[in-house]
Amino acid sequence: xxxxxxxxxxxxxxxxxxxxxxxxxxxxxxxxxxxGVVILGNSAVLPPVDKLYFTRxxxxxxxKRLILAGDKPGEVKPFFADVMVRAGLxxxxxxxxxxxxxxxxxxxxxxxxxxxxxxxxMGTSVEQAGHFGEGGFIEDTLVIGGGIAGIQAxxxxxxxxxxxxxxxxxxxxxxxxxxxxxTFPTLDCAACILTPKMVEIGQHPNIRLxxxxxxxxxxxxxxxxxxxxxxxxxxxxxxxxIGCGICxxxxxxxxxxxxxxxxTLRKSIYIPFPQxxxxxxxxxxESCIYLKDGKCxxxxxxxxxxxxxxxxxxxxxxxxxxxxxxxxxxQPFDARKDQRFGYGKFPNVVTSLEFERLVNASGPxxxxxxxxxxxxxxxxxxxxxxxTPGSVALIHCIGSRDVNYHKYCSKVCCMYSLKLAHLxxxxxxxxxxxxxxxxxxxxxxxxEEFYExxxxxxxxxxxxxxxxxxxxxxxxxxxxxDLINKKLVEQTVDMVILAVGLEPRxxxxxxxxxxxxxxxxxxxxxxxxxxxxxxxxxxxxxAVAGTCQGPRDxxxxxxxxxxxxxxxxxxxxxxxxxxxxxxxxxxxxKK
Amino acid sequence: MSKRVDPDFKRRLFKYGGSKxxxxxFHCGNCTAxxxxxxxxxxxxxxxxRDIQMGLKDNLLSYTDPWLCYYCGxxxxxxxxxxxxxxxxxxxxxxxTSMYDITGLSRRFYTSKWWEFGYIAIIxxxxxxxxxxxxxxxxxxxxxxxxxxxxxxxxxxxGMSPETFVRIIELGDWTMAVIVAxxxxxxxxxxxxxxxxxxxxxxxxxxxxxxxFRQLFLHFLTQAKFSKCEDKKYWVGHFLLMTGYSIMFAxxxxxxxxxxxxxxxxxxxxxxxxxxxxxxxxxxxxxxxAIGRIRKIDIKLRFxxxxxxxxxxxxxxxxxSGILVHIFRITGLPVLTYYSYVAHMAILVPMVLxxxxxxxxxHLAYRPFAIYFTRLxxxxxxxxxxxxxxxxx
Numbered sequence: 001x002x003x004x005x006x007x008x009x010x011x012x013x014x015x016x017x018x019x020x021x022x023x024x025x026x027x028x029x030x031x032x033x034x035x036g037v038v039i040l041g042n043s044a045v046l047p048p049v050d051k052l053y054f055t056r057x058x059x060x061x062x063x064k065r066l067i068l069a070g071d072k073p074g075e076v077k078p079f080f081a082d083v084m085v086r087a088g089l090x091x092x093x094x095x096x097x098x099x100x101x102x103x104x105x106x107x108x109x110x111x112x113x114x115x116x117x118x119x120x121x122m123g124t125s126v127e128q129a130g131h132f133g134e135g136g137f138i139e140d141t142l143v144i145g146g147g148i149a150g151i152q153a154x155x156x157x158x159x160x161x162x163x164x165x166x167x168x169x170x171x172x173x174x175x176x177x178x179x180x181x182x183t184f185p186t187l188d189c190a191a192c193i194l195t196p197k198m199v200e201i202g203q204h205p206n207i208r209l210x211x212x213x214x215x216x217x218x219x220x221x222x223x224x225x226x227x228x229x230x231x232x233x234x235x236x237x238x239x240x241x242i243g244c245g246i247c248x249x250x251x252x253x254x255x256x257x258x259x260x261x262x263x264t265l266r267k268s269i270y271i272p273f274p275q276x277x278x279x280x281x282x283x284x285x286e287s288c289i290y291l292k293d294g295k296c297x298x299x300x301x302x303x304x305x306x307x308x309x310x311x312x313x314x315x316x317x318x319x320x321x322x323x324x325x326x327x328x329x330x331q332p333f334d335a336r337k338d339q340r341f342g343y344g345k346f347p348n349v350v351t352s353l354e355f356e357r358l359v360n361a362s363g364p365x366x367x368x369x370x371x372x373x374x375x376x377x378x379x380x381x382x383x384x385x386x387x388t389p390g391s392v393a394l395i396h397c398i399g400s401r402d403v404n405y406h407k408y409c410s411k412v413c414c415m416y417s418l419k420l421a422h423l424x425x426x427x428x429x430x431x432x433x434x435x436x437x438x439x440x441x442x443x444x445x446x447x448e449e450f451y452e453x454x455x456x457x458x459x460x461x462x463x464x465x466x467x468x469x470x471x472x473x474x475x476x477x478x479x480x481x482d483l484i485n486k487k488l489v490e491q492t493v494d495m496v497i498l499a500v501g502l503e504p505r506x507x508x509x510x511x512x513x514x515x516x517x518x519x520x521x522x523x524x525x526x527x528x529x530x531x532x533x534x535x536x537x538x539x540x541x542x543a544v545a546g547t548c549q550g551p552r553d554x555x556x557x558x559x560x561x562x563x564x565x566x567x568x569x570x571x572x573x574x575x576x577x578x579x580x581x582x583x584x585x586x587x588x589x590k591k
Numbered sequence: 592m593s594k595r596v597d598p599d600f601k602r603r604l605f606k607y608g609g610s611k612x613x614x615x616x617f618h619c620g621n622c623t624a625x626x627x628x629x630x631x632x633x634x635x636x637x638x639x640x641r642d643i644q645m646g647l648k649d650n651l652l653s654y655t656d657p658w659l660c661y662y663c664g665x666x667x668x669x670x671x672x673x674x675x676x677x678x679x680x681x682x683x684x685x686x687x688t689s690m691y692d693i694t695g696l697s698r699r700f701y702t703s704k705w706w707e708f709g710y711i712a713i714i715x716x717x718x719x720x721x722x723x724x725x726x727x728x729x730x731x732x733x734x735x736x737x738x739x740x741x742x743x744x745x746x747x748x749x750g751m752s753p754e755t756f757v758r759i760i761e762l763g764d765w766t767m768a769v770i771v772a773x774x775x776x777x778x779x780x781x782x783x784x785x786x787x788x789x790x791x792x793x794x795x796x797x798x799x800x801x802x803x804f805r806q807l808f809l810h811f812l813t814q815a816k817f818s819k820c821e822d823k824k825y826w827v828g829h830f831l832l833m834t835g836y837s838i839m840f841a842x843x844x845x846x847x848x849x850x851x852x853x854x855x856x857x858x859x860x861x862x863x864x865x866x867x868x869x870x871x872x873x874x875x876x877x878x879x880x881a882i883g884r885i886r887k888i889d890i891k892l893r894f895x896x897x898x899x900x901x902x903x904x905x906x907x908x909x910x911x912s913g914i915l916v917h918i919f920r921i922t923g924l925p926v927l928t929y930y931s932y933v934a935h936m937a938i939l940v941p942m943v944l945x946x947x948x949x950x951x952x953x954h955l956a957y958r959p960f961a962i963y964f965t966r967l968x969x970x971x972x973x974x975x976x977x978x979x980x981x982x983x984x
Binding site: 404438464483 | 617618619620621622623624625629630631634637638669670671672673
């Protein structure tokens with residue numbers, strides 16, 4: 001073999017304020033130890049400004065090809081392309097290898113970054129180094145999240161006769177969709193669409209439903225993942241509980257109902273909602289008197305089936321799966337963060353999700369729209385006896401399209417606000433309803449028509465973001481600018497509904513780190529490719545579905561869940577999973 | 592009347608302010624609604640942003656809106672696009688000051704540091720030369736100590752009786768005041784022309800000119816609108832500065848012979864008490880604002896134009912030199928008293944001549960007049976078609 005061609009390496013890495021970044025110094029010293037490698041510099045020490053300097057360096061060191069590494073090396077590519085030409089080299093011998101592309105962002109990824117740089121120096125692309133996962137292929141699939149996306153994906157996979165573990169954090173599946181009253185734009189009853197699917201999950205022989213479970217750790221490679229799961233104590237035996245409800249009747253403990261978004265109270269031993277799956281009771285350890293004080297145990301005494309076990313503890317379960325579908329969904333923006341709207345301070349400023357429960361026939365008021373009342377113990381809840389509001393205002397874009405909170409558009413708020421306006425009009429035909437919006441984004445099939453329909457129902461549309469809400473004589477006063485009529489609007493209403501945006505779950509990044517998939521700067525999981533791989537990720541065998549990947553409505557979530565299921569079934573039919581570049585790096589690093 | 596679009600207007604405006612972000616605005620109307628000072632028909636800051644983006648310069652000139660804003664910063668803090676509408680209002684005030692000014696000097700001062708510093712330097716040198724040539728220090732100045740051990744300040748100049756010296760200084764002060772006042776009056780007439788006469792949409796009822804006139808004095812003296820902003824500390828600071836400076840101005844112009852006297856009066860005499868109040872008021876404001884601008888503690892102090900700093904520095908130097916004159920005088924150091932007196936005058940005169948008619952301080956006239964004109968416009972609108980917009984007294 002003749003002389004090895006000398007390779008120059010330049011690392012362009014902007015840390016962007018992140019403390020936990022890959023160790024550039026370590027990578028540099030590693031690369032300089034490789035045969036035939038010359039380190040040209042590192043943008044932190046030597047910013048690329050002097051073309052003449054680099055040209056001279058390339059000539060002196062007899063460099064034949066150049067590798068730009070770092071988190072955004074593309075930024076300096078034009079600069080070095082020019083340097084190459086000046087040095088008399090072919091500018092196509094310039095190789096750009098980005099750490100960012102493989103999600104090598106944390107300190108723990110330093111080893112992987114070295115591997116990546118090594119394969120670039122060797123002149124092999126990472127994908128060609130190997131093909132499939134090791135350790136045998138497991139046909140079972142894990143679906144994380146029991147919302148509509150998780151349900152859809154599980155059913156698709158289970159119906160193709162493969163086994164599915166469906167993991168759910170709360171006591172029932174259904175997710176946010178189960179809380180909704182109607183869906184837009186068809187105004188179907190959300191529960192009527194969802195509950196048959198939930199029942200199907202509960203009865204499916206191929207689906208193992210695991211409620212009150214959280215992922216603790218994920219190891220292994222595509223086709224053979226080992227997942228450690230924390231199963232929280234339900235304290236009610238699923239197999240023996242007959243769901244009679246006597247325990248709940250007698251239980252003295254009370255807490256705000258999560259399912260009803262804290263608009264009403266539930267017992268400490270409860271069933272989240274009548275159609276819950278599994279339709280069994282569970283104990284809330286926060287409010288249970290026995291668990292707090294050690295004496296009570298009424299539920300144990302009254303249970304005819306002997307299903308209550310108050311001393312049950314959390315346990316860890318380990319399962320092995322071949323594919324993972326992530327469908328963890330979203331959380332609504334916490335309107336308390338924006339103090340101007342007085343959410344939490346004024347009783348009749350409610351979020352859209354609270355209002356969904358209020359307007360729902362199975363909600364706290366039986367579907368009557370009422371103002372908040374205070375019960376004997378001082379809990380501010382909604383009851384059917386409350387006063388009926390004469391005027392309601394809906395405010396769009398709370399927490400969305402605002403650089404102070406989330407700069408993205410949450411995509412669904414305009415449409416659900418229109419839907420809520422319609423539901424109010426239906427129940428309160430004489431009420432004054434106003435929508436304060438920045439832009440109405442009715443973007444889908446039948447959506448614009450829906451908007452037209454709502455406009456004809458006598459609802460005021462005021463273009464202008466509401467800036468603040470104040471209390472005035474027991475009413476809520478909104479202050480806004482009407483941009484169309486060029487006026488300042490000060491309207492007093494009985495009730496204000498805040499159209500809160502969607503945001504990633506607080507622990508989404510934690511899960512992303514466990515799975516080794518990236519999130520974007522907001523915290524949404526990053527898809528494989530924005531246009532042509534909406535369900536895949538940079539890891540093989542891990543798919544994303546639903547709102548955990550970005551704000552979207554129910555039809556889109558369902559479509560994406562089916563697509564994710566298709567990719568899982570493809571992997572199962574192939575009985576092997578093609579490794580992605582990142583999987584390769586992980587594999588190479590282990591050797 | 593047809594309206595002319597000036598596509599380059601936006602870019603020209605960049606020179607007047609520290610922030611360019613207002614171009615991010617997507618017109619949600621948050622700023623207008625969050626502002627405690629907006630009124631029906633005067634929808635600032637958003638309306639102004641619209642006109643800038645569309646290049647409607649003539650529209651903007653006819654607005655009094657920027658002067659109705661006291662920059663509490665609420666709009667900038669809550670803006671969903673970080674467009675800094677509050678800073679835009681500040682930028683527009685600078686721009687309007689330069690547009691009202693008929694001499695054209697204000698525009699040069701705001702857009703070119705050379706012009707501004709050159710102008711100040713020329714006046715500075717002129718004052719010093721005038722003192723050294725016409726009012727030199729007398730050779731036996733060191734002996735000019737009175738019975739109580741203080742300096743006889745009016746006896747420090749060679750070949751001149753104390754009465755003549757005071758009269759010369761008084762004459763100079765009055766000349767300065769007259770120059771500044773006449774410039775301001777001309778500018779306000781020009782402002783009247785562009786905001787009321789050129790605005791074809793308003794026909795002011797004649798009687799309103801008189802019925803609204805008292806508003807002018809009310810707002811000139813109290814800045815009542817400023818006190819409506821949520822954060823009251825700026826209003827307090829401004830009030831201290833305003834009263835402090837007004838007192839000082841009255842002392843050195845109207846009653847100079849009674850203020851600049853030979854004897855050192857006890858500390859509780861009115862001259863000294865007023866002087867101390869003014870000094871503390873001005874210093875309190877200056878120190879707070881300077882620290883705020885350096886540390887950028889508040890949104891309204893985050894973007895500093897060069898003229899903001901020039902104002903702080905010149906007023907600071909004036910105050911310090913004034914304090915030095917006072918200290919040297921009461922401790923009996925005649926020579927130092929003379930030189931600090933010269934320095935005081937050499938800083939004070941250019942400051943007044945640049946700030947009051949052409950720069951930051953012109954707002955002392957523009958703000959109350961803008962409120963007056965705003966009420967005239969409202970009266971006009973009320974008479975024309977919308978009675979509910981009539982001003983409430």
